[in-house]
Amino acid sequence: MKRAVDIVFIAHGSKSFGAGHLSRCSKISNYIKAKTKNEVSMLFLGHYDSWGEKAAKENRLQYINLVSENNTKELEKHLFKLNPKIIINDNWVLNPPEYYLMLKKYSNYLIVIDDSLHAQHFCDVLINVDPNKYIPKPKRKDLIFFQGLKYLVLPYQTDTFHYDITGDILIFLGGTDYREIAVELAKNLADLMKDKKITVIDTPQKGLPKNVTLVEPFTYPITSLLKFHNIIITSGGTAMLESIYFKKPTFAFAAQPWEKVNIKYFEERSLVKCIGSYEYYPKYLAENFMKFLSSPLDFAFNKNLIDGMGVVRIGAVVLDKLSRVSHKNS
DSSP states (O other): OOOOOSEEEEEEEOTTTOHHHHHHHHHHHHHHHHHOOOOEEEEEEEESSTHHHHHHHHTTOEEEEESSTTOOHHHHHHHHHHOOSEEEEEOOTTOOHHHHHHHHHTOSEEEEESOOSSGGGTOSEEEOOOTTTSOSSOSOTTOEEEOSOOOOOOOOOGGGOOOSOOEEEEEEOOSGGGHHHHHHHHHHHHHHOTTSOEEEEOSOOSOOOTTEEEEOTTSSOHHHHHHTEEEEEEESSHHHHHHHHTTOOEEEEEOSHHHHHHHHHHHTTTSOEEEEETTSOHHHHHHHHHHHHTSOOOOOOOHHHHHHHTSOHHHHHHHHHHHHOOOTTO
8 A cells, every 4th residue: 555654643632632733733743844855644632622623734734533532433434544664653642452452553653741550551652651650660661661751842943032011020930731720920010020031931920910911822923032131931841842942040930749759850950940730829939939049140051962862852753763763654
């Protein structure tokens, strides 16, 4: 059977948790397209709401609506037509074993990104699970396992800069589930720093202090916001890495257990300072942040380390495997 594409990305999502998955897969996909002549296709699996269909259309992705988590017939039709060498699945944690068996059926090499209860038994590469929550040690000797960074950070493009939103502090916590914390943190800091301009990313709302500017998610280039703010407060995933990449003084908040591992890695290298985690109230996070500001900000921006973040482990793995994998029906 003729092969339609070399690589298929599958991202899962809904309005509550899909944005990060969608962004990550788009960036990795573009990275691989830029580095090779391979055909790359992206599928976005939506759960229950219209957000996924709209997001997929805006990002020029093939949208597949899943009536239920286990309904994969529509996905199988697409995979049969595409006949890929490699499938990269940006994971949904509760995918059953049958789901991974189906993906293996339609590819020669399976890469899974993110936490999973079952993926390690079927995939060839497993990237960045929470080791305390799922698998302390991989059980398969032939499984390539990365317990570390899973995000792609790309150099900014100068034509994306917007100059109309500037400030002293940018609060960029990323995921939908903890944007509320970002706003509460902004309010607390506004009371403590009345002379500072604070920008926070969240959905529109009333009653914010005068020195707080709210920016809606996905309406403004994050590269511009990072460039034109002096200090960044982030969560411990993509947001933190992008802030470090732009050599900004970065204060990280661990919004999830695995983010503690990420933050610790960079904190030990003097690239971020941790102001707390999801166990703490925003008031505590604000007070902890203020304590750091009372002493010199000794960030050691290591050029080699930062530049290395631009060449992503996931992208490198895919390119390497693509050159090695002997696949079906070639």
